[in-house]
Amino acid sequence: MRLAVYNVENLFDRAKAMNLESWDEGRPVLERFAALNALLGQISYSATDKTRMAALIVELGMEKSDTGPFVLLRRNRGGLLKRPQAGGVEIVADGRADWVGSLELRDEPINEHAMRNTARVMVDLKADVLGVVEAESRPVLSAFNQEILPAVGGQPFRHVMLIDGNDERGIDVGLMSRAGYPIGPMRSHVDDLTPAGVPVFSRDCPEFELTTPGGARLVVMVNHFKSKGFGSQASSNARRRAQAERVAAIYEGLVASGAEHVAVMGDLNDTPGSAPLQPLVAGTSLKDISAHPSFDDGGFPGTYGASSAGNKIDYILLSPALFAKVRSGGIFRKGMWPGVRPKKWEAYAELKRPEDAASDHAALWVDIDL
Known part of the structure; x- marks a missing residue:
């Protein structure tokens, strides 16, 4: 069987703030969005909270309208704010119970060439079981499977599963498998909490149990750890370490229960020698x-960007029994921008500009006698 994992960086739509030319442009938007969302979710709003919320709303381009260039404020019922004629924003709600609505990132369609190149990667991987990182939702992943894969000459996967995670931007993790590899019992870890009561996983760490055509049991955990993109380095490192520790504990629990064939895969957003990943990769x-x-x-x-050693952030980790059955494995980069002087690797002919890249990530694959 061939097991693979791929960070697709969304399939049809992506948050506009994440589509900007550089991360330095998008990061402040995402940081302000996260800060405002956290404040809006509080049970009660202090005077300091209200001042900060008003400032963030203005900074996000919503001083005159609930629709900003990158963020949308939905107000269904109740009163959250007023916009005085003199300008600025005034928060009138005293807490979350005073209004009904949500703060959302605005999306825009993915480049059509990038979308088709993403499908080409999925097809050319020839995976029996494919872990997918950064898919918007199960309906979106299913539609991509049924509509776009055939459009580039591929055969849709028989099984598609994704459990909504904790990320409000619509970047979840899921699994696709061929006929003969049915997805059986599943377990979500979206509600796993740190001692401080914060969700451990930025998205989820779902456990998918599959059965191979030969009757073997395989447990796959797909992950997307906290990025280094925004927030302090110390807090990002601490979050990734907590995630690594929890995945390690889940893995040890599976082994203790008798599971022999376990795979942990996905975008862990750090290098193998980094301190945050040690509980998982070394422990x-x-x-x-x-x-x-x-x-x-x-x-x-x-596996990311220029593919230097410092950009090895995508993984397939296997239990000893599974690793012993490995025949071959590799990195698939045809959907990544190869550069121009000179091109670093073979890329699809349809990939003529960086914007046409399927993803900034390579896909990983491994062939296993199972």
Whole structure:
């Protein structure tokens, strides 16, 4: 069987703030969005909270309208704010119970060439089981599977599953599998909490149990750890470490219950030697497929951007019994922008500009005798 994982960076629509030319442009928007959302969700609003909320609303371009360039404020009922004729914003609600609505990031369609190149990657991987990172929802993933894969000559996957996670931007993790690899019992960890009462996982760490055509049981956990993109380095590192510790504990629990064939895969947003990932990559019996003698990295150790060693952030980690059955593995980069002077790797002919790239991430695959 072939097991693969791919960070698709959304399929049809993506938050406009995440589509800007540089991360330095989008990061302040996402930071302000997160800060305002956290304040709006509080049970009661202090005077300081109200002042800060009003300032953030203005900074997000919503001084005159609930629709900003990157963010949309939906107000269904109740009173949250007023906009005085003199300008500015005044928060009139005293807490979350005083109004009904939500704060949302505005989306825009993905470049059509990028969308089709994403589908080409999914088809050319020839995976029996594919972990997908950054899909908007199960209906979106299912529609992409049924409509776009055939449009580039592919066969849709038989099974598609995604459990909504904790990220409000619509970047969840899911699983697709071929006929003969049915998805059985599933377990979500969206409600796992840290000692401080904060959700551990930025998205989720779903456990998918599959059965192979030969009757073997395989448990796959798909992950997308906290990025380094916004928030302080210390808080981001602490969040990733907590996620690594929790995944390690879940894995150990599966092993203790008798599970032999376990795979942990996804975008862990850090390098193998980083302190945050050590509880998972060094503190368990899981083995990185890149350490297998047959693994081919195509001459570049990384999986993101320029694919340098510092950009190795995507993983397939296997339990010892599964690792022992590995035949081969590698990194698939044809959907990534290869550069121009010179091109670093072979890319699709349809990939003529960086904007046409399927994703900034490469896909990983491994062939296993199971």
